[in-house]
Structure formats: C-alpha cells, structure tokens
Amino acid sequence: MRCRSARGRTPRKEGDTHMSEVRVRFPPSPTGYLHIGGARTALYNWLFAKKHGGKLVLRIEDTDAERSTQESIQGIIDGLNWLGITWDEGPYFQSEHAAEHVAAANQLLASGHAYKCFCTKEELDAKREKAQANKEDYKYDGTCRNLTPEEVAAKEAQGLPAVIRFKVPRIEGKVGFDDAVYGRVERAYADIEDFVVVRSNGLPLYLLCNVVDDIRDRITHVIRGQDGLVNTPRQILIYQALGATLPTFAHMPLTLDLNKAKISKRSHGEIVAVQFYRDHGFLPWALANFLVLLGWSPGDDREIFSREELIEAFSLSGITRSNSIFNYRKDDPKFFTDPKALNINAHYLRSLPIEEIAPLVQKELEKAGLWDAAYAGEQKAWFLQTLTLIRERFHTLTDFATLGRAYFADDFPIDEQALTKNVLKHPELKELLPELADQFAALPELTAAEAERVAREFAEAKGVKPGLPINAARALITGQIKGPSMFELFEHLGKERVVKRLRRVAQYFN
C-alpha cells in the first residue's frame, strides 16, 4: 500500500512553501484537560509553522455541546500557554460556524454528492447487530441512496426525520493520498460506506465540520494523530465534492501506555495531564523537549534542543511511523513518570542560567510558604548561590521546597537514613558536634577554607575520620544524607545557623 519512496531522509512533500503561506491548526475538543498526546500534536504543528514561517490556528471543536465545558477550554489554553506554544489565530470556535457547515451539507445535497436517508436508528442498529451476529462486516446498505425525488418528498411530507449521507462513488478503484509520514495511503471506494454527515436533528458531524473549517481557515497541512488516518479518505471525498484543494496530510504515531493502549484522560488520569507536570515541578520546555522526542528524531544524536534549535531541526520527515510508549509505571517508587522525561527536566534544571531557574523556584517556595522577599532583594546573591549549590542533584522544581527546605527554613525534617546512619550510629557525636560548633563559633570568620582546616584538625585530634563529623553535620544542617560540599555550606549558611544546628545534636539521642 505504502509507497516507500514517499518517506525517508530525502525531502518529502512538505515544503511547497513557495505556493502559499503554511497554515496549520490545532483543533482540540474541550472535553477535558490538555493531555500529553494533545500537547505533542500541538507542539508538532507549532514547530512546523515556526519552521516555515507559517501560522498556527487554534480552533476549539466544541460542537459536542454536551461534553464541552468552559473549564476545559481554559485548561487547554492554560496548558498551551504554560508550554510556550503560541498560536497566531484564534481561538476560533467551531460552534460559531454552524451555518457554514449546514450550507456545505446543502451544497453536497444540491450537487448530488449526498442524499437524505430516512432509515431510523433502530433499523440501522438491527442491521448492524444482525451482521455482527453473522460475523459479517457491516456497512450501510444504501437503502435510501436511490430514492426518487418524489419518494423523498413523500417521506418529508410525512414529517419523517432524515440524516444526510455522503454518496460515495460506487466505482472501481481507490481514494488515496500521499501522507507526509506514512507515504502513499489508499482505500478502496468499496470499503467506504455512505457515511452520515448531518444528524437527523440537522447538526452536521465532525467529519464534515472539520473539513469545512479547514477549508475556511485555509489550512495547508493537517498534522494530526494516526487515529485520524482512516478518516482521511472520507474527508478527501468531501474536499473533492466541495471543489476544494487538498491540504497535505501528515499523521503522527500515537503515544501508548506500558500496556500498549492509547493514552487517554479517561483511563490514565492525571499522569497524562500537562497540568500534572506543571504541578510536579517540570520546566515547560523540558516537557516539550521530551514530548517532541516521542515519535520524532532529528536524524542525528541530538536530544537536547533550545527552542530555536528545535525549530531549525524539526521536519515532518523525521517523524517515526511506529507508535511509542510513554514509559511510566504506576507506583514506581523511584520515578513518578517516564525516566527520560525526568532526566531531561533535571538536565535543564542544572544547566539553564540560574536567573531563569530562580523565578520558577520562587513560585515553588511561595507555594510552600518558604519564600522570603529578601531573596529578591538584599539576599538575592545568597539565594542564587544557594540554587547553584543545590540544583545539581535535584530533578524537579518541587525538590527545592522539599529536599531543599533546610536552606530556607529552620524547621525541617531530617532524613531518617541520614539520622540513623550518620548520627545515631555514632554516640560520640553527641559530645563531638557541640565541641566542633564551639570551635566554629570561636572563628573570626567561618570561611570554607577555615571550616575545612578546623574540621580536619578536629577530627585528627579526636582520632576520628573527617567524614564522621562532616557527614553528621550534613544530616543536622541540611536534613539530607547527600548534598553539596559541607565546607562550602558552612560558609554559605553562615556561622550562626551552622552552630545552632550542630548544637541541636543532643535532642536526637533522646
């Protein structure tokens, strides 16, 4: 089926920017939050538009009034904003174009590309069930396809409700198109039933609305999930019947869960919500960077991209054809989501300019009630230095408020393992640490160099390994079993705090 030559590293049909401006769209249906699958679709469209100097249209497909909600619309917009995906037009609302959809349906009717069908839902259901019972493939049998104008008029006179069906050409051959990702895709006319384009209540269906909107919005490239692949031949039929030019189609592989089921809001919940990542300390661009890699590759070894680099590198031809798995394990004690996503987030956390990280950390500290206005004022240098010191081993922004609490507050829990292993296991620390604290206190200035000298001499004098008081100090001062160099920390946190926390050792032995 697929024409191999249509894909690969050689340029595929996707450029064609000379003819007209590139226009793509992201058309979410507002029936829930923005999930990572939708975000990825939006991202690919956005990248493609940016790459070609085109426009991205945001169009809310809200024709399913029963399921569409205002919160959902806001949630999607918030999600896109947070990710930094900007659009050039919209949001447009599909519901505002209902008249055009109806007009298009009437045009199809008038031109003989569609017909009224009076079969009732019950009749159809019965036929479908019968076919299923006989293990036969069900397709609409065309009962109303050849009704004479008189018959139609008679049924309408009786007030019988009717849907409008598209009249699929009953000819040999296939409808096909060159997908920018999958290559040549074809479907036999015989395999396409006369599908419904307008409900019996007069409301047009998605398949039609979507095409009408794309024509009106002058969409040149339809980049969407592979679950739309089988719809495409039918939509092409509509384009042709409406006398419109076909856009280029590019179907992207789906994102599956570990059980290889399509991820969905319904079955996967918050773990697939963009908002979840915002709330769990992800940097927006880190998520975007991770998502783009799910089904796309630049063709070389690069995996970390700045915005500009990604726009430059992005291409439809780099999209894979096979579905990818979003590798998260529920209840994994170590990784709360895909390890690679976490890794990319950690990468940005420790490599971005500290000034870019600071405002994001500020938000986390504010949420935890740990923010001090001075961190943005006279203590700004100290604050930035703190982040520089601790960000190296953090994976998310929330870590600053949890694992890093001791840097911003005097009340902080001490990691159990740190306490037992580095403090309680060595009862002599109960006397040693206050003594060390006294020596620090006696210093004119507690610099890193002085702290190191004093600590080492102290250990030697007491006949213990330097690691003993140092690691104990880490537990008591930072609450953690791991962390930055303690000598630097003694200086950075200041004599007063260091001495005070060291002297607290006794209370833990009770």
Place this chain on the structure above:
RNA sequence: GUCCCCAUCGUCUAGUCAGGUCCAGGACACCGGCCUUUCACGCCGGCGACACCGGUUCAAAUCCGGUUGGGGACGCCA
C-alpha cells in the same frame, strides 16, 4: 470480525527510500569502576535489539512474499 497502520536493546530512537562502511550507533534506565567528606555531576566500562519463516542477491536490519505480534478505525462522538 472487517479495513488501515506498524514491527531494531526494558524505554525513546539512528540506520531502511538509493543492499556491502552495521557480528547494528546514541540516549534514558540498570550494573561496575574512577573522582569524593556524602550524594549527584562528570568520565571510563558493562548489560542489552534487527519478531519469525521463506525468497531475491556475491552480499539483506535494509528489497519481495507470507506468518506472528501490536496498535488504530469501524457512532446520527470529536
């Protein structure tokens, strides 16, 4: 069930169109080592895949056919 799509390490993938440079490269994860006051970073090393069967060819991950496996779509949802 029918139609469509897909198939390389556990996961994301490069390589497939233009067969040989691939006893298959990178990243994450995992394991070991170095570094070190701890952990992390970093560096070094290890583990680990062309689904299967045929065919074409001097030569196949790559081309062809089939099998198996997986996914998607089969609504008067979007």
